[in-house]
Structures are given as C-alpha cells and as structure tokens.
Amino acid sequence: MGGRAMSDITFDPTRQIARKRFTCDHCCKAIMPGQRYFRVRGIWDGTPGVFRAHEDCEQAAQQWRDYHDSMWDEGCVLNADVEPEDHYWLAVEFPDVADRLGIAVWADPAFPPIAPAWVS
Numbered sequence: 001m002g003g004r005a006m007s008d009i010t011f012d013p014t015r016q017i018a019r020k021r022f023t024c025d026h027c028c029k030a031i032m033p034g035q036r037y038f039r040v041r042g043i044w045d046g047t048p049g050v051f052r053a054h055e056d057c058e059q060a061a062q063q064w065r066d067y068h069d070s071m072w073d074e075g076c077v078l079n080a081d082v083e084p085e086d087h088y089w090l091a092v093e094f095p096d097v098a099d100r101l102g103i104a105v106w107a108d109p110a111f112p113p114i115a116p117a118w119v120s
C-alpha cells in the first residue's frame, strides 16, 4: 500500500446520544449509553466507516489541529498523535481527556510543568 490513492470523504458530523456502548476512537475508552458523542461517517482510504468520539475528545482534537496548523488538516487521532510536548496543554485544557488517555503530567517528576511555546 502506501500513499493515498483515494481522497478521503467525510460527511457532516453529527452529535448523537449513544444507544449502546461504543468505543471512543480518540481515547479508546467507552462511550456509555445515554452519553452524547460526536459521530462522523466517511470513507477513509476507500473504506467506509464511522468515527465516534467523546465530545470533549473531539474538542481537544480540534484545538490540537488549530495549534499544529495546516499540515495536519488530514486529521488527528488523539491516542496516536498526541506527543509528550502536548501533555501539558492537554492536562490543563482537557484534564478529563488527559486522564482517559492515561496522561498524568503532574504525577511524573521527570516532566517539568512548563508550557510549550505555543500555549499562551
């Protein structure tokens, strides 16, 4: 494989109430029945699929895309794309998301709580 032979297509995202338990595609944790979640249907690399995420995970991903600028507009999946230098921002702005991703910045003595340059 390699390369992107087909362009990705995504349809308008919707916000849904979960009728059953799903797995969040950002943090890999459960979306519980009755919880609102973010859903996008699309075709990625030629394969139709549904992307589901916690609303705050998706908010975090959108902010991440804003910070990381245009070269990342293909998308972001938090559990794959968040780097150690993003942990400070995530723990400050989205502590629940950081917690679900298993990021414990303040508990790690090797991690100085210094904001990266792009956090104002």
Ligand SMILES: [Zn+2]
Pocket: 024, 025, 026, 027, 028, 029, 053, 054, 057, 100
């Ligand atoms: Zn999530």
